[in-house]
Amino acid sequence: QVQLVESGGGLVQAGGSLRLSCAASGSGFRFVAMGWYRQAPGKQRELVALIRSDGSTNYADSVKGRFTISRDNTKNTVYLQMNSLEPEDTAIFYCNGRTLSRAYWGQGTQVTVSS
Numbered sequence: 001q002v003q004l005v006e007s008g009g010g011l012v013q014a015g016g017s018l019r020l021s022c023a024a025s026g027s028g029f030r031f032v033a034m035g036w037y038r039q040a041p042g043k044q045r046e047l048v049a050l051i052r053s054d055g056s057t058n059y060a061d062s063v064k065g066r067f068t069i070s071r072d073n074t075k076n077t078v079y080l081q082m083n084s085l086e087p088e089d090t091a092i093f094y095c096n097g098r099t100l101s102r103a104y105w106g107q108g109t110q111v112t113v114s115s
Contacts, residue, residue, distance in 0.1 A: 009109030
């Protein structure tokens with residue numbers, strides 16, 4: 001059974017930084033892509049950043065230049081470095097891992113940015 005466990009969320013002032021981590025555990029899987037999604041109150045879950053096994057990345061327009069996704073394949077861990085945080089970034093952030101057959105989700109970690 002594959003599990004994704006996020007950490008690193010919290011409360012930060014606008015302009016501050018946070019680093020999220022997501023560690024995958026289990027056996028018999030290989031993620032072709034890992035990413036971060038977020039869901040703010042009253043809004044749909046949206047893609048924040050994605051990194052594929054070849055290292056290519058995609059970012060939501062709203063976070064380009066502020067967030068950086070990275071991946072340590074040896075540890076099955078994906079990171080999201082978030083700089084210049086804004087109150088609009090307040091949301092629950094979810095880790096996502098995709099194999100060729102299905103997607104897995106973490107339980108989510110709260111990020112709150114105060115103005």
